[in-house]
Amino acid sequence: MTDSGAPALPKLADFPFRDHDTIRYGDTDKLGHVNNAVFSTYLETGRAKLLLNSDPPLIPPGTGFALVRLVLDFRAEMLWPGIVEVGTRVVRLGRSSVYLEQALFQDGTCTATAETVLVLMDLSTRRSTPLTDDLRERFAAAGATAG
16 A cells, blocks of 8 residues: 555566567657557557467467456556556456456556456357366466456
């Protein structure tokens, strides 16, 4: 908690999965800072790092993860040029869902925090499908709890 009673903002070191993206001039808006819609694209970079850069990837054959919830809090503006760092951590697992906490950083400053929910989907039926035992074990190793 901070002196104001609000929770302290996270630090990049708080997140076991980290990646980065380049802030492009085209990411900016008329005010000269990164447009709010682009923040979610940067968060997607972090999710892709978690799901696709594992060996083997955390997406079983015939399935995919669908983004079903994104709560995004803007904490500070981001400016071009620069690099945005993305932190991601798995916090909880549901029957077919994965709950993530994510944050964006520029030059060490937390610029956004997010709560993200992904649901594992069967690509042939287009319906949710339960997380496999293997996925549960792998997410648990990444810090997730069942719940």
